Each structure stands twice: as C-alpha cells, then as structure tokens.
Amino acid sequence: MTQDKFKEITYAQAVAEAIDEEMARDENVILMGEDVGIIGGNFKATVGLRDKYGDWRVKDSPISELGIVGLGVGAAITGLRPIIEIMFSDFMSLGMDQIANQAAKIRYMSGGQVKVPLTIRTTIGGGRSSAAQHSQSLQAWVAHIPGLKVVVPSTAAELKGLLKTAIRDDNPVIFMEHKMEYNKKYSVPVGEYTIPLGQANIVNEGDRLTIAATSSMVMRSLEAAQELAKDNIYVEVIDIRTLVPFDKQTIIDSVKKTGRLLIVDEGHLSFGVGAEIGMKVMEDVFYDLDYPMMRLGTEDVPFPFSPALEFPIIPDTKKIYQKSKEMARQ
Amino acid sequence: MTQDKFKEITYAQAVAEAIDEEMARDENVILMGEDVGIIGGNFKATVGLRDKYGDWRVKDSPISELGIVGLGVGAAITGLRPIIEIMFSDFMSLGMDQIANQAAKIRYMSGGQVKVPLTIRTTIGGGRSSAAQHSQSLQAWVAHIPGLKVVVPSTAAELKGLLKTAIRDDNPVIFMEHKMEYNKKYSVPVGEYTIPLGQANIVNEGDRLTIAATSSMVMRSLEAAQELAKDNIYVEVIDIRTLVPFDKQTIIDSVKKTGRLLIVDEGHLSFGVGAEIGMKVMEDVFYDLDYPMMRLGTEDVPFPFSPALEFPIIPDTKKIYQKSKEMARQ
Amino acid sequence: MKSSYQENFLTNLYATMFRIREFEEQVFELYKIGLMPGLAHLYIGEEAVATGACATLEDKDFIGSTHRGHGHLIARGADTKKMMAEILGKKDGYCKGKAGSMHIVTLDKGILGANGVVGGGIPIATGAAYMAKIKDTKQVTICFMGDSATNEGSFHESLNMAAAWDLPIVYVIENNLYGISVGLKRVTKVADLSERAKAYGMKGLSIDGNNVLKVYETVKEAVDYAREGNGPTLIECKTYRHKGHHVGDPGLEYRSREEEDEWKAKCPLICFKEALLKEKKTTKKAIADLETSIVQEIKEAVEFAKNSPYPDPSEAFEDIYS
C-alpha cells in the first residue's frame, strides 16, 4: 500500500468495493450466497452489486450451504471464479465436506490438472448477543486442511487488498470477515491495490513483547499497545493477515528482538489457531524466549446469549493489556 | 485395569464387546450407522450385535451423516443413549452442524436442563491407500468445540475401557478408532472394566525425553522407545487417551523430569492437536525445557493414493525414532 | 366451523393466538427501547399455525421449533415470564440467559428447542420420534420449520428416515414465502411444498395456515395417524409474517406493500375473531375480557423480565458438561 490518497469507508463498503472491482475486471467472477443479492447481504457488505451485475452473477441462493459451496467448486473447476458467501462461519459446518474434502483436495487428487479459484467469504466474531450458533470464529477448522488458504483480515484497508488477492488466487481461499467490524469506518487507500497472501504485517513497533494477532484482535492489540506505551512498555504488534500461507519469519524476527510472544485470536482457545502459531515459531525462537509464550482466545465455553455472560469470555483490549503487563515484567 | 486375567482379541472385537456389554447393561443404548447392522460394520467392529439386539436397536441407516447424528441428538435428549457411527472421520464434515452446533451446545444453551448422552464413533488414520477423502484424522476439528469430549484410544484394551465409559457419559463424546488397528490382536482384560476419561497413561518410563502420543501413534512410539533403549536412550511414553478432557498434569510431571517433549499425532501437523498439547503445558514446563518442544504429524498435504506417496507423509516408528534421537542428544 | 366445537376450546385457541401476538409486540417494544440484546424473529401473522398445531398435542408429546420460535413455545404452554426473561438475557430466563430468543430448550412441555440453525431442529425432532417409536411411548412430535428450511439437506435426510421407519412425527412447514429476503419462488420451483412429501413416500398436504381451525383439523388427523403407528405426514401451512425478518429488519426491499396489505387483511386473529362472533361461539365482551387479561399477563412478564437480574459472569463457565 503505497497510495498516498485515502478515503473513509466502512469495512462493509470495503468488501463491496473489492468484489465490485474484481467483477468489473473479470467477467468470470460471480457472487452467490444467501441474501447477497436484493438486500446486499445480511451485513450489507454486497450492496449494489446485483443491480450492477445482474441476477446471474450476483445470485441469491436457497439456504443450502453444502449445495452452494459445491456449486462453487464445480463452477470454479470449469472456468468461473466464484465467491460463495456463508453467512456465519458456524454454518461452514454444513458445507465442510465441499470445503475440506472437495475444494481443498481436487487439485491435488487430479495431480495438478485442475485449479479451484474459489473464494468462500464468511463471518466470525462474538459480541452481538448472537449466542452459541452465530458467534464462533472457526478458522481452526479450515486452517487445518491442506489445500485451503485462510485469510483473517484486520482493518477495512487490509480487507480490501486481501480480498482482491483472494479472488484472483487460483486456489480455494477461506476469507473470514469480522461481523463487529462491518459498520466501522476506516481509512482506505483510493484506487487499485492488492495485498499478497502470506506476508504478516508489523503494525506497531516495540521491543518488550511481541503480540501476534488476527482479525479484529489486531485492533484490540493496538489499543492495548497504546495503553502499554503510557506505562513505557513498547510492544510490537503483528497482524498475522493469513493463517495459510503462514509467514513465520516476521514473527520469529520480532520475538528474537522482544523475547516474548503473546498470541491473540478470537477462536476458542483450546485447539485454536493460536497454539499453532506458537508451535510454528517454537524451534526458531526457543533460545531467545525470556518468558513462556502465551495465548488469549475465547474461553472454552459455547457463546452464551446474555451480554453479561458473553463479554467475559471474549478477549478484549483490557485482557490483552493485562496479559501483556504480566508478560512484560522483567 | 487391575484384572489379572487377559485374553487375546482384536481391536474390532474390543469395540463389539464394549458395545455389547453396554447394550446388555442399559436398554437405552442403541447403535445406528451405515452398515452397522447386517454386515456388522464396514470394519466388522459391530458383528453380531444386530442379531442379538434386533433391527431397531442396531439400525442400518441411510447414507445421511447429518441426519443420523441429528437423530442421535434428538434421541439422546429424550432418553436414549445412542451410539452413532460415522464410517470415516472425513465424513464428520457432513455431520458437523449437528456435532458442533447442536450436540455440543444444547446442554449449555438450555442452561443445564438437558443432557446429551451421545457417543459418535468414527475412524481415523491413513496407510490403506484410501486416498484424500478416507484417510484423515480430524480430531482437531472436534477438540476445538467446547461441549464435546474427544477420545483417541490406543490399544484394544484401552479402547474397550474407554468406549464403555464414553457410552455411559452424559455428554457427547467423539470416539475415534484407528482403522489400521481393527484386525490387530491385543491382550485385553477379561471381565468388566472401564477407564475414566481425562487421565493420561504412562506406558513406558524414561528420563531423557517425553513422548506424548495419541491413538496408534502410542504403539509406534513404544516401538521407537524400544529401539532407543538399545541406544541407552530411555524415553517416557505417555498415552494421551483423551484430548477433551485433557490431563496436562501427567505430561507436566514427565517433562519436568525429562526436560524434553515430543508430541505425536496422526492428524495433519499444522493447526493439529499436537500444537495445543504443547501450548497447554508450555507455561508449566517452560523453565524445565532443555530443548524446544517438537511435534510429528502427517505432513500438510492431502493424502495421496499411491503407497509410494502415502507412507512418506505419515509419522511412523522410524520417524519417531529419528526425531527422538535428534532431541535426546545432550 | 364444526358445531361440535365447544366455546372453551375455541376461545382458548383465540387466547393463545392473542397471547403470542401481544408477547411479540412487547418483544418488539423492548427491542426498540434498547432493552433486548441481539435480535429476535417475530411470529406476528403466523399465530394460527403454532396455535392450531399445538392444540392437537398431549402433555407428553414433543415439539421441535425454529429461530422464529416464540409462537411455538407459547402455544405449547411455555411460561411467558421465563421466556421474556430469557429474551432479555436474564437469570430467571428459561435457560438462565444462555439461550436468548433463538435457542430456548426446555423439556418442560416437551420443547426440544428453538434452533438458530435453519433446518437444524429437523433431525433432532426426528430423533425424538425415533425414541418414541422404539420405546413405544405413544408420544408424537411436531416439527416446525420455515419454507426455506426445506432446502436444507437436513430436511431431506430426516424426512426420508421418518418415512422409511414410520416414525411418529408431523412436519409442519410455515410457508411465509420468504427466507429473509429471498422469495421462495426465486430458489425453488415447486409451488406447494407438500409436494416434497412424495419424495419420501409420505403423505403431504398444503393448507391455509392463517385458518387456525383448518390447521388444527389437519394436524390433528396427522397426529392421530402418527400416534397409531402409521408414520409421518408433511403439512405445509401458507402464511405470512407481518414484520421484517427480525426486529431490526424493516423488510422493505424485497416485498411489495400490496403483498403485505393483502396478507395483513388475512390476519389469523381478526379472521378467527370475526368467525367466532359471526357464528356466535362467543361474545365481544368475552373476547375483550380475555384480551385484557392477556395484556396484563404479558405486562407482568415484561416486568418480571425487567426486574430479573443479569446472571453473574461466573455462570458463563457452568452448564457445559454434566
């Protein structure tokens, strides 16, 4: 991103812009999903696209998650570049066969003969009192399956550049948008730009602790970093950006400098992606570590409905601040 | 297991015996799945049960993974104790909504009013030239979901005791059997016994390295341990037994003694359960570690069909031996 | 209207519909004034379906519900106080604030659960029926679902099993023409969803879902049929939701005002009230008294819910495993 002109748009608008630009650029790009058309998506992230590209390229689908992902796979291997929306990552559960056993594997099974340029957009994140079945951040499921790429963008600017790259990628990409972000405004570069998959991004420099975070936890970590700076604790914040492919070098270099690593991801803590991030860099940073690597994630309980119960289980700025303080003490 | 009488039976027979004993003990226990009845299961692990308990309690189902898991959930909350078989863990992908969003969460969503005494038996493991869609070990998916218990038994004796406990458990338990084991004979205690969920088992004592393993990787690790003993390297082998609940104390105590931890699980390495095992004990063993924690898992590629390609990607005795040697050097 | 219907039975049906309507109106108010966390899917306009269907059941029977579940639960006799407290995320709610509007599960009254996953409740209800079948308990399950839920694989897999094994269950489709913004006819070719029963060798019927007696009579026959061991039935009830998809959806882009007006004119409460009065099954006064008392009941439910405390944060960590 070397643009010097910026505009203020919402995260939802960044989604729509990315798709719009790619649909304009390549007539093989299509969008399909529940309610993506007439109303422009449950989260208003695809507003205007159906009017512009018509009913066949921006298709309101039946409520058939398995069917639409599979349709996307078939369309992808025969020449389209489908973007399939699964309204909530919780409902990837219904499409997992097509995601994990078909999309992820067809290229490999064919011995490299076919490509699967499919983007699956879905949403993650709690905090809306949406309870147990609409709040999960299930990146751990897809990141575990070789053949898939997995993107967990942070800001609207990041999202836009990464989504455009995902759509152009010849492999199945799971693109996870954070529902609490859709209405937030961000400064986004004007004009065309893309961000490559597989490069983590240092969003704050520091020397006492490295925080590696995904999705909206990057913003929460930055907020914590600001607070910590007031205590003269300077933490380096890394936006992981993509879980697969994974850029471990950026984290290794940072931890070699700071000696401490905190990983923050909103998925459930246990067997979540944070564990892998730690273990991936383990061998390289082991002798540089001054403190055990630590993780923050959503507590290992289903999401409760009541806000009185929900907020306590999700990582937030305060929890990141506290954990960082604990870790950064000499 | 304090029995002193043992008999030789196969792992498949151990499954059938465990289910038989529990069906005899409690008329609410039923078994349902594809081909579990007339032919006694695709892996012959339920032979004889339909004859004994009839067509309604041992039910051959249509090929409807989502439907049968959901049917199991409904039957469980209304009084039965269903055992649902998903022929390959790869096909949990089709039932994941009922597994992860329903079975796992109903008790919680109800505020503790209902219980879900459901056992889902499925199979894991490569090595049969079954290729990309019949070889995965997908414990990482289910271990990540709070509300589920996850069992990864090693030998037939372990399997039998753990399966009986799983069936009696009032929570949904995912019970993962290893397909390469079904025809192998093991020494199994005569008579009634159960093994609690949540207690790891030290199967070999040693002082130079701790190997924590799941499922058939426990046996491979024991074989490696025997080879290592010839080199005067004594490794402690721990059978993880259950991923959820997880017994971290047994591993912590061992690593405090050995200073080195190798984790072996047959799931794909990245974002697999091995990462979590490492990170779970990290804080407690950090200052005792003499070497970075290491993991072995299946390489991050879909399972290829040809044996020439498949064996190189799966962890085996030799790889465990080599990695152990590398780690155990002073 | 059959002359054999007693006044009591008929006014009870009306009372249930009115109770649902009033409950939902109050939920909407609570949302608007910011007291309700999250969202809720209102049942206003569809009251005749839950009311007519649940009136056919015995105490021991089961119902499976949906994301649009308040009406089913009330028709089944659930406590409106505990429901309202749950919807506000309070400690005295049915599920201690863990469920909210979309997930109330309580075996109290045989309620297998609302469900946030479209189609998610169908296999579960089918499982309750399997239990009843093999334990020969003579319990019948009614499984409610939306029109669009019939496009989920779970619908197909469940109905196939229920038919193959003659399970005691009645599947009731509430066809309100839309799944969120997507008109069913844009994504499904068949006009009457009861046609889908043929795929399973099951009986299927499509009826006016705004006529509470028609619903009652049709479902009653199916429930009796199921209870006698003859197997399942699929009943499509054509109806309409008066409000948007959920409390936060104005619902303006995808439906025409004419369509809305047409259906509002067929309001199940108004039509039934008029029929009762016309056929002199009750009096205006009796109806007015009934309405007043229900308004009061729901007011109390709202007060109860408002006054109930939020659960303690530590409770988030309870009730995961038993």
Add this chain to the structure above:
Amino acid sequence: MKSSYQENFLTNLYATMFRIREFEEQVFELYKIGLMPGLAHLYIGEEAVATGACATLEDKDFIGSTHRGHGHLIARGADTKKMMAEILGKKDGYCKGKAGSMHIVTLDKGILGANGVVGGGIPIATGAAYMAKIKDTKQVTICFMGDSATNEGSFHESLNMAAAWDLPIVYVIENNLYGISVGLKRVTKVADLSERAKAYGMKGLSIDGNNVLKVYETVKEAVDYAREGNGPTLIECKTYRHKGHHVGDPGLEYRSREEEDEWKAKCPLICFKEALLKEKKTTKKAIADLETSIVQEIKEAVEFAKNSPYPDPSEAFEDIYS
C-alpha cells in the same frame, strides 16, 4: 430397436460395454494378485447405464462421476492405459498416482471427477451446469450417482437449485438396490427414485438400466431438453452390480443368490449382444473380433500400468496449490 440405428453406432455401444467389463475383470485380477493398492468398486453389471448415457454427449460436455466410476470414465472415452496406471498408483496414471480408483479427476473429456464421498459429486456437477448456463456455452452435464446417494443432503440441495434455475444437467441414478450392504428399501420408502424429481418440480423417469438403448434414448431426450435451455431431468436406471460392493467384499450376507442369479440373467452385455444378432444388426464374427481387440487393448493397459514406475516420494509434496 429402431431401424434407423446404424451398425457402427450399435457395435460401438457394445464395444464400450465390453471394454468396461473387461477393464473391470482385469482390475479384479490385479487386486486378487495383490498388485492393486487399496480398493476399487467394480461396475460389472451396470455397464449399460454409463454407456447409454455417455453416448448422448458431445465432446464439450461434462460428466460427474462416483466412487464406482471406472465405467463412466471409459464410456466417456478416457484412456484405459492412464486409468489402469492410476488404479495401480503409478506415475503414468491420469493423476500421477494421487487419485487411485476413487478420485480420478481430469478435464480431459470433461470428466469432473470420480468422488469418494457419496453424493459429493452432485453439487460439483451442478456447478459445472451453472457455469454453462450463465456463460451460455450450450454444454450439458450428466451427473451419475448411486441409489443411496439420493439420501444425502447434497442430492436434495443440488436438484433444488438445478430445477429452480433451469440448469443444463441430467441426473442419472444407478439404482443397484444397495448402498454397500443396506438394501434401499430398508431405508427409503419410495419405490421409484424418480419420484424424487417431484420435490423439485423436475421431470423424472424410471427405466430399465440394463437396456443400453433404453438408457440412450431416455438420456438423449433429457440431454437435448437441457441443451435447449429447458432445465434438468432426473432419470433412475434400475440395474445391479454383479460383484460385491468393492473388490474385497464377497457380498454374501445381504443379498440372496436367487436375486443375484435373476439379475445376472439380465446382464446388459448378453442381452444387447443377443438383440443385435437377433435383429441382424451385426454378426457373431464381428462381435468376436471386437471382443478380441478389446481384450488385447486392456491387456496392453495392464502391461502399461505394471511397467509404469511408482511416483517419487517427493511428488507427494507437489500439486497442493497452484
């Protein structure tokens, strides 16, 4: 048999069926002598379905296949050498040994892929049809599936979309009465699976799947219908597999010997050969020559496969991402 059928066309149909049969017999031999890794699902007995159906297609068209896919691929003109090498896990196989019997994917000949997941190929084939529809390429897709695959949710979701949007696809069910050991009638009430078309407002037909001309004619009409933009058709072909579910299954516990004999008497090859001779469409000599040359072709395929090297272990790490 229509008099308009040319000898060439007819003997080609016979040749294809014979090629499949001979190929499968050799696969079975290779399994028995331990040269084939894993398992394979033989198509013997069902040859008329793939043969009749694929004969209706143009070069540009697509097929979607199943775990029992050898017959579909051969009928579509796939190279038997590359297939056999793939089945033995060799480097010169269609997919360099990565696919094996159950996963051959090659856009060569428009083959969207065999599929190890029952029902897994149905949405994928539907997606190819969606592509053809919106790009107006006039390509038609034939999607094969087993009887039991029609109980998967993927079947339901796919057919609903195909019908709603008039996609150019023909769904062909190979009803061989069983899914592994489970007789369809034990888990499904409907006798003719083409009944399921009604659930989608689609045309549905049930035919004798052992009669290759009947299959050809019925599928041809459906393919033309699809190509003209009229939408999908569901065709159930009743047939039978002569062998067990896979090469390692003797298949003795769940089928009666009488049933087997009855169906073997209806062998599609024998019946068609007899009909051809009876109607003097060809001669015994011509048939014998054809058979000899195909036996030789398959022999060469076996030799080719045997002589092909195994892939290098390092290749396991290639072809994951493009």
